[in-house]
Amino acid sequence: MNDTMHSMKTLKEHFIGYVVREAVKKASKGHVPRIMDLGCGTAVYVPSLKAKFPDFEYVGVEPIAESFREAEKNLADIPKAKVHFQLGYDEIPDEIEGSFDLVFSLSVLEHIKHLDRFIALSAKYVKSGGIVVHRYDLGHALHPHSLKEKLHVMLGNKLPSVLPERQFVRYVGEPEVRSLYERYGLKPVNTTYHQMPNHKHLEKFFRTTNSAIIDDLFDWEIKHQSEFKKIETKERERLFPAVAVWGEKN
Numbered sequence: 001m002n003d004t005m006h007s008m009k010t011l012k013e014h015f016i017g018y019v020v021r022e023a024v025k026k027a028s029k030g031h032v033p034r035i036m037d038l039g040c041g042t043a044v045y046v047p048s049l050k051a052k053f054p055d056f057e058y059v060g061v062e063p064i065a066e067s068f069r070e071a072e073k074n075l076a077d078i079p080k081a082k083v084h085f086q087l088g089y090d091e092i093p094d095e096i097e098g099s100f101d102l103v104f105s106l107s108v109l110e111h112i113k114h115l116d117r118f119i120a121l122s123a124k125y126v127k128s129g130g131i132v133v134h135r136y137d138l139g140h141a142l143h144p145h146s147l148k149e150k151l152h153v154m155l156g157n158k159l160p161s162v163l164p165e166r167q168f169v170r171y172v173g174e175p176e177v178r179s180l181y182e183r184y185g186l187k188p189v190n191t192t193y194h195q196m197p198n199h200k201h202l203e204k205f206f207r208t209t210n211s212a213i214i215d216d217l218f219d220w221e222i223k224h225q226s227e228f229k230k231i232e233t234k235e236r237e238r239l240f241p242a243v244a245v246w247g248e249k250n
């Protein structure tokens with residue numbers, strides 16, 4: 001794959017690359033970094049990650065059968081990559097606790113009914129000194145696209161027990177995530193804010209024609225995080241509906 005093809009990425013793919021780069025940098029020399037992706041969906045982003053960082057082990061976890069099968073296909077030709085068919089609450093067969101350099105999830109927390117169990121699992125599999133990053137989307141809660149979604153968010157927020165796992169969605173507050181990190185031995189080290197709705201929209205126009213625009217947008221996102229943090233929470237979440245909470249295992 002050449003450089004031009006590499007750089008044709010969405011803002012979210014840029015983010016994944018950024019997270020993996022941090023984990024690779026932090027992993028001890030000579031050790032192949034181990035990465036766990038909870039709620040990996042179809043793991044569609046893994047082949048391009050592998051092209052960029054050839055030497056890491058990837059373990060996905062996905063509870064929806066169709067997505068799991070698709071993930072298996074996407075990972076079929078990739079060495080040291082596999083996916084487990086299960087919820088991100090339960091022990092993962094064959095995987096050793098405290099053995100992952102990075103445990104992350106993308107666009108998952110807002111769909112998690114038992115957030116404490118999910119965060120506890122991520123803390124269990126990351127190694128001491130390793131990184132946990134959960135990046136979640138507030139778009140469903142802040143701008144529901146249908147009456148049904150609005151109703152689901154309302155139930156998810158107020159009466160979570162009535163929604164089945166597969167339809168679960170809610171607003172997630174950053175202080176709640178941080179306090180769960182602390183409860184399970186993860187030190188919250190940073191929170192970053194991403195994906196302005198109009199940037200996501202812009203991405204559609206330039207993704208295949210001028211990837212430099214999207215590369216610059218992502219660099220801009222990272223460069224100005226300290227300024228974004230000064231914005232009042234409600235306004236900041238409206239501007240940046242994707243929130244990533246970064247933690248380090250004690």
Ligand SMILES: C[S@@+](CC[C@H](N)C(=O)[O-])C[C@H]1O[C@@H](n2cnc3c(N)ncnc32)[C@H](O)[C@@H]1O
Pocket residue numbers: 038039040041042043061062063064067086087088089105106107108111112113165
């Ligand atoms: C919006 S998708 C994101 C998929 C992928 N991470 C991505 O960014 O393309 C949310 C994923 O979370 C998974 N999910 C929902 N509840 C889960 C749970 N309790 N444990 C693990 N995964 C879950 C869903 O099956 C779905 O694949």
